[in-house]
Amino acid sequence: MSEEEAPRLTRIQQKNRDLILDGALDVFSTHGFRGATIDQIAEASGLSKPNVLYYFASKDDIYRTLLTALLDVWLAPMRGLDPRGEPMAEILTYVRAKLDLSRDYPRESRLFANEVLQGAPHLQPILGGQLRDMVDETVGIIGGWIGEGRLAPVDPHHLIFSIWALTQHYADFEVQVRAVLGEDHDPYAEAELFLNNLYQRMLAV
Incomplete structure (x- = not known):
């Protein structure tokens, strides 16, 4: 059917x-x-x-349904990167969107992290296919901006990896973050200010 x-x-x-x-x-x-x-x-x-x-039908069926839905949400900000936009604004918008996802979908982030830590047995075809293709496309966009002198020269792949790591940390290690900062802190507001400053300094020409 x-x-x-x-x-x-x-x-x-x-x-x-x-x-x-x-x-x-x-x-x-x-x-x-x-x-x-x-x-x-x-x-x-x-x-x-x-x-x-x-x-x-099974536990596997439920798990795959969750992962598929999660990836659609996770990849949406990368799809929104506009090659015709202002490069710094586009990168900072992507960083903020990824941080918002960590704040709003912490369980989903931990689900994805657990899957990857187990060797991604349910996600390997997607990681090596759809995700890789989208990252390659994004690397091309960022590389183009760098080649035009609109961003400082950095490795686009590792720039993307760093954004993933620095934003998803706040979901995957939320207990640790809140234990260190204390309950009177808003880790996401503070993280946004820090990450904006970090990437502006790193990428400014």
């Missing part, structure tokens, strides 16, 4: 599916794929195990 022919979910079915995915996100981001069980997902979603298996 094609996607167009697939029956539309009722409101209750969509609600239950969303409950399962939300509960599974908590379980997977805490325990990783190997440590998670359908029983834990059922408990976290407030539904029975048979009900969970009515909507998803």
Whole structure:
């Protein structure tokens, strides 16, 4: 059956599916794929195990659904990079968007980190395909700006890696960040100021 022919979910079915995915996100981001069980997902979603298996064939099915949705969200800011825009503004907008994703989707960030730490068994085809292609395209854009003398010369791949590392750290190590800073700090507001200054100094010509 094609996607167009697939029956539309009722409101209750969509609600239950969303409950399962939300509960599974908590379980997977805490325990990783190997440590998670359908029983834990059922408990976290407030539904029975048979009900969970009515909507998803397996734990693997739930996990892949979450990862696919996550990658769409994760890659959206990179897709938004405008080669015709002002280079510094485009880079800083990307940094801010990635930091916002860490603030708004910390469980998703930890889910992705857990998957990669396990060797990315579910993501290898995407990492070496869709993600690599998009990074190559972005590297071409940044390299073009550098070649035109509009950004300081840096390695575009490692610039992207640094943005990923410096923004996702605040989600993946949130407990550590808040323990060090204390509860009276807003780590994301402070991080945005710091990262803006860091990249402006690094990339200014």
